[in-house]
Each structure stands twice: as structure tokens, then as C-alpha cells.
Amino acid sequence: MDKLLLRGGTLLDEEARLTRDTDLLVEGGVIAALGQNLDPAGARVADCAGMVVSPGLPVLHAHSPMHILRGLAEDVDADDWFNKEIWPYESKITPEDIYWGTRLCCAEMADCGVTVFADHYFEAESVARAVRDSGLRADIASTAFAMDGDAAGDIAETRRLLGLFAGDDRVRIRYGPHSTYLCTPQALGDLVAAAKADGVGIHIHMSESQEEERASLRLYGKSHCQVLDAAGGFGLPCIMAHGLWMTEEDLALLGPDTFVAACPKTYLKLGMGRGTLWDHWQRLNLCIGTDGAASSNTVSALEQARLFALVGKLEGRAAEFRLEDIWRMLMRGHRAMDFGTGVLGVGAPADLVVWDLNDPGTAPLYNPLAAILYSADRTNVRHTLVAGRFLKRDGKPVQDPAELLAQADRCARGISARGKGVSRLFF
Numbered sequence: 394m395d396k397l398l399l400r401g402g403t404l405l406d407e408e409a410r411l412t413r414d415t416d417l418l419v420e421g422g423v424i425a426a427l428g429q430n431l432d433p434a435g436a437r438v439a440d441c442a443g444m445v446v447s448p449g450l451p452v453l454h455a456h457s458p459m460h461i462l463r464g465l466a467e468d469v470d471a472d473d474w475f476n477k478e479i480w481p482y483e484s485k486i487t488p489e490d491i492y493w494g495t496r497l498c499c500a501e502m503a504d505c506g507v508t509v510f511a512d513h514y515f516e517a518e519s520v521a522r523a524v525r526d527s528g529l530r531a532d533i534a535s536t537a538f539a540m541d542g543d544a545a546g547d548i549a550e551t552r553r554l555l556g557l558f559a560g561d562d563r564v565r566i567r568y569g570p571h572s573t574y575l576c577t578p579q580a581l582g583d584l585v586a587a588a589k590a591d592g593v594g595i596h597i598h599m600s601e602s603q604e605e606e607r608a609s610l611r612l613y614g615k616s617h618c619q620v621l622d623a624a625g626g627f628g629l630p631c632i633m634a635h636g637l638w639m640t641e642e643d644l645a646l647l648g649p650d651t652f653v654a655a656c657p658k659t660y661l662k663l664g665m666g667r668g669t670l671w672d673h674w675q676r677l678n679l680c681i682g683t684d685g686a687a688s689s690n691t692v693s694a695l696e697q698a699r700l701f702a703l704v705g706k707l708e709g710r711a712a713e714f715r716l717e718d719i720w721r722m723l724m725r726g727h728r729a730m731d732f733g734t735g736v737l738g739v740g741a742p743a744d745l746v747v748w749d750l751n752d753p754g755t756a757p758l759y760n761p762l763a764a765i766l767y768s769a770d771r772t773n774v775r776h777t778l779v780a781g782r783f784l785k786r787d788g789k790p791v792q793d794p795a796e797l798l799a800q801a802d803r804c805a806r807g808i809s810a811r812g813k814g815v816s817r818l819f820f
């Protein structure tokens with residue numbers, strides 16, 4: 394395996410600590426050494442003087458195939474977005490649309506410094522194959538809709554995928570009950586029990602809108618968190634998408650392995666409100682998600698983190714949502730996925746971003762963290778590496794996007810031509 398020396402950069406670690414003028418040696422896909430004046434013998438050298446080297450960015454909630462639907466459902470509220478637009482289109486989506494949608498998503502992620510993501514979609518095998526072909530890492534949940542109370546088919550499918558991708562160092566599989574409103578309590582309990590038996594976690598939408606929470610109270614006399622708790626869902630690793638409207642009682646139910654993925658751009662675009670999330674954000678294992686591009690339009694973790702801070706500061710809280718806290722929140726997503734990424738330490742996977750901030754959009758560099766969180770965009774991502782392999786190099790994608798764009802265009806024409814079908818989903 395090639396040796397690569399990232400020479401003379403400023404390291405920005407997961408705790409927002411900066412170490413200037415440091416070399417980072419990559420060998421065998423991991424960080425082999427850190428220090429000053431490391432021996433470059435046998436290594437390719439990338440000069441990082443004046444640049445910042447950080448762990449790659451994690452996204453803890455995505456629907457990567459939805460890139461193929463980007464721009465189809467605009468200027469609608471959450472109810473119409475689901476019921477009148479997205480679910481009717483999704484009822485006619487094909488595995489090929491899902492594969493190329495995911496490839497498009499992965500290409501955008503690599504371009505903006507995202508190296509790992511937690512995905513939630515049906516036809517998850519197509520998602521996993523696209524991830525494998527893209528070079529990124531992903532923790533993939535196979536979405537289970539079990540409104541009829543029978544999760545046996547979903548459990549069998551997830552077990553098939555667990556077998557298929559066992560030992561893959563860039564793909565992890567977990568259970569993906571869609572939500573407490575699209576799975577019955579019985580089905581939810583069965584999915585949680587299967588996840589426990591298989592030694593993996595779950596990824597689920599929770600407490601996303603006030604109306605859903607009210608409906609849950611009407612139907613079960615319980616909040617989403619109380620329903621999941623009764624099913625045992627907080628006793629295993631849990632990625633909770635949104636958690637926007639949780640109450641004090643809900644917070645007390647969360648487990649040590651419950652990680653919450655906030656996707657503020659979706660809440661802003663679909664007019665969903667701030668819920669209670671910004672009140673108790675520091676009491677949660679809070680991380681950043683992007684949701685799907687059909688609602689968020691991009692998969693920039695940086696944009697979502699920035700929006701989270703700005704929404705928090707909006708009404709008289711300018712001294713809160715501090716740079717270091719926002720960076721730690723962003724980096725925390727690594728811990729919710731089982732790849733050992735997100736650490737600048739010897740032996741850790743070399744999943745890295747090199748930021749070029751010597752640019753009219755970000756200079757001068759009094760505060761690199763401010764430059765990244767409030768000024769930078771994907772044009773400042775000089776290199777993106779996963780397992781020591783370049784996915785973006787010298788500002789350009791390593792994989793030529795021409796075929797990908799042609800395939801995505803072909804799929805989009807097919808989706809437009811087929812139009813909307815009848816969805817079996819509702820809320």
C-alpha cells in the first residue's frame with residue numbers, strides 16, 4: 394500500500410484542538426505517524442503548509458437515493474411533501490434509480506468533505522453497492538414499513554444484507570424501522586429484538602413533527618419516545634433522526650448509545666418549527682444529518698452545522714452555539730457509527746479532509762474554525778480521503794463524474810415520464 398505524507402498542515406482534531414505545522418503519515422489506510430519533520434522516504438508527499446487537516450465529516454442521517462428526486466417537491470409543507478409528492482414518486486422508483494441516486498449523493502459528499510454517513514432507505518442493497526463503488530463509508534439501515542404489524546419480511550431482508558456485507562470495512566448494516574407511526578408497536582418490538590440478537594443497532598425517525606407527536610398520543614397514549622422505549626429501542630445503539638419535539642419525560646428515556654441527528658435545513662424548508670431541540674441540545678448526544686436531497690437539496694454537513702448554530706443564535710443567544718461546541722457536535726457523528734473514524738491518532742483510519750483556506754472566501758486566517766464553520770464551502774476542500782485513498786484530490790473528484798451525471802439524467806427522465814403512483818404510506 395502507498396505511503397502518503399501530508400506535510401506541514403495545521404491539525405484540527407475532533408475536540409477542536411489545533412496543532413500547527415504537523416506532518417501526518419498515512420500507510421495501509423490508517424494514520425501511521427504524527428509529528429514534526431517525519432521521514433518522507435518512500436512516501437508521496439502532499440504539501441499542506443498553510444492548510445488545515447481534519448477528520449472527514451460525518452452525516453448521521455441521510456436518504457442518499459433521494460438525490461435522484463432533488464428539486465421535485467419544492468414550496469410545500471411537510472404533509473404535502475410526504476403525501477402528495479415524495480411517496481407517490483417513490484412508489485414507482487426502481488433499484489437502478491436508487492443506485493444512481495446514491496452514487497450522485499456520494500460524489501457530492503466526497504466533494505464537500507463528507508467521508509461517512511448513516512443512510513435510511515428501502516432497496517438497501519442498491520445503496521450498499523453504490524457506496525462500495527463510490528469509495529465512501531456508510532452505515533446503512535434497510536427501511537422497514539410494518540403498518541400491518543408483520544416485520545418478518547423486513548427482518549429476513551436485513552439478515553440477508555448482514556450476511557452479504559459481513560466483513561466489509563466500508564459498509565455496515567443495521568435495522569431501520571421507519572418510525573413509530575409506520576411500524577406497529579408489535580413490529581417495532583420484533584425489529585428491536587432482531588437487532589439485539591444480531592448485535593447491531595437501529596436507525597429510526599422520531600419526534601419529527603408536532604402533529605405526529607399529537608397523533609401518537611391520541612393513538613397510543615404515548616409519545617414516540619415512550620413507544621420506542623416500550624419496544625426496548627433505547628437498550629441498543631440507536632440513531633434517532635430529528636428528535637425535534639421531545640419533552641423532558643422523553644429525554645429521561647434516551648440511552649447512552651442514543652445519538653440524535655439534527656437536519657435543520659429540512660426543518661427550515663418545510664416550515665416544521667424549532668421544536669424543543671435548541672433548548673436542550675447540549676443535553677443530547679447531538680450530531681448532524683442532512684436528510685435527503687429532496688428536502689435538503691445538498692448533503693453538506695457543514696451547511697447543516699452552520700444552520701444549526703445560526704438558528705440557535707437568532708433570538709438573543711449570540712454567545713451560545715460556540716464554534717468549538719458546533720465542531721464537536723459535527724464530529725460526534727463518527728462515534729455513532731462503528732468504523733473507528735473521526736480521530737486524528739495513530740492507528741485510526743485515514744479518513745481525512747484537507748482544507749485550503751488561503752482563499753478570498755475565507756482569508757485571513759485568525760480563526761480556522763470560524764473560517765470552516767462560517768465561511769468555507771466545498772471549493773475549500775482540497776483533498777478528501779477515505780482509508781488513505783483520495784476521493785477528491787487537488788480540488789477535483791478522482792472519479793470522472795461524466796458517466797454518473799448521464800445516468801442520473803437518464804433516471805430522472807424515467808421518473809418524470811412514469812410520474813406519481815399510488816402510495817401505500819400516509820401519516
Ligand SMILES: [Zn+2]
Pocket residue numbers: 454455456513598634684685
Ligand atoms: Zn429522514
